[in-house]
Amino acid sequence: MKRLTTLVLFLLCLLPLVACARQPQLIDVQVVDLDEGNTLSRLPFEGRDYLEGQPGHRFSVTMQNRTGERVLAVLSVDGVNAISGQTASASQAGYVLEPWQRVEIRGWRKSYSDVAEFYFTDLPDSYAARTGRPQNVGVIGVAAFRERRYEPAPYSPPPQVSGRYEQPASPYESNKSAADATASAPAAEGAMRRATAQEIGTGHGERRYDPVTQTTFERESSRPNQVQSLFYDSHNALAERGVIPTYDYPRRPDAFPIGFAPDPSR
Numbered sequence: 001m002k003r004l005t006t007l008v009l010f011l012l013c014l015l016p017l018v019a020c021a022r023q024p025q026l027i028d029v030q031v032v033d034l035d036e037g038n039t040l041s042r043l044p045f046e047g048r049d050y051l052e053g054q055p056g057h058r059f060s061v062t063m064q065n066r067t068g069e070r071v072l073a074v075l076s077v078d079g080v081n082a083i084s085g086q087t088a089s090a091s092q093a094g095y096v097l098e099p100w101q102r103v104e105i106r107g108w109r110k111s112y113s114d115v116a117e118f119y120f121t122d123l124p125d126s127y128a129a130r131t132g133r134p135q136n137v138g139v140i141g142v143a144a145f146r147e148r149r150y151e152p153a154p155y156s157p158p159p160q161v162s163g164r165y166e167q168p169a170s171p172y173e174s175n176k177s178a179a180d181a182t183a184s185a186p187a188a189e190g191a192m193r194r195a196t197a198q199e200i201g202t203g204h205g206e207r208r209y210d211p212v213t214q215t216t217f218e219r220e221s222s223r224p225n226q227v228q229s230l231f232y233d234s235h236n237a238l239a240e241r242g243v244i245p246t247y248d249y250p251r252r253p254d255a256f257p258i259g260f261a262p263d264p265s266r
Contacts, residue, residue: 026144028064051232053120065097068156072145078128079136090143099156117205126201137201143224199237
C-alpha cells in the first residue's frame with residue numbers, strides 16, 4: 001500500500017471521527033508555561049480538564065509517547081491544525097513520535113525550520129480569531145494514531161530513568177523540542193465545542209528556530225486511537241464558571257477599626 005508523506009495539505013475522504021470513550025493512552029499531553037517554567041495543573045470540572053492561562057505568557061505543548069512503537073499525533077490549538085493552519089481535522093498533518101520519545105511543540109509551524117510561538121492573549125488577538133475562526137478558541141486537542149504494521153515490530157524498551165517518563169532539565173532547553181519530532185499525514189474528521197464566555201486564546205507570536213524533517217507514516221485506522229482535549233481560559237473566566245472555587249465571605253462591620261476620626265466629606 002502506498003505510504004503517506006508528511007505535511008500533505010489535502011483532505012482524504014474518510015469516515016467521520018468517532019472518539020471512543022475508553023481508548024488506550026498512547027500519548028501523555030501537558031502544557032508548559034514557558035515564562036513561569038512550570039507545567040500547568042489540570043482542573044477537572046464537569047467531565048473536562050481545564051488549564052489556567054496567563055495572558056501574555058508563552059507556552060508549549062509537550063507530548064510523551066508512552067509506547068515502544070511510533071505514534072502519530074495531530075495537534076489542534078483553538079480548532080486550528082498547528083502545522084498546516086487549516087481548520088483542524090484528525091485526518092490532517094501531525095507529528096510522528098519515535099518510541100518513548102518526548103517532544104515539545106512551541107508554536108504554529110511556518111516552515112520545516114521555524115515556528116511562530118504560542119502565547120496566551122485576549123480572544124480577538126488569537127490566531128484563530130484573526131483568521132476568521134473564533135468559534136473553537138479555548139481548547140488544545142491531540143488525536144493520536146498507531147502505525148500500520150506488516151510484520152512484528154522490534155521491541156523498544158523504555159529509557160532507564162528515575163521517573164516513569166524522562167523529563168527535561170528545563171522547559172527552556174530546546175532546540176530539541178519539535179526538532180526531534182517529524183511531521184506526518186492525514187486520517188478522520190474531528191470537531192471541538194466552543195467554550196462559553198471565553199476570554200483568552202492562543203496568539204501568533206515571534207518566530208523561533210525549530211526544525212523538523214519529513215517521514216512516512218501509514219495509520220492503522222482512519223479513526224484515532226486516542227483523542228484528548230484540554231480546555232483553557234483566564235483565571236477570572238474559570239472562576240466565573242465555577243472551575244476555580246471562589247470563597248466570598250459576607251462583610252461584617254468592625255466596632256473598633258484602627259485609626260482616627262477623619263473629617264466628614266462635604
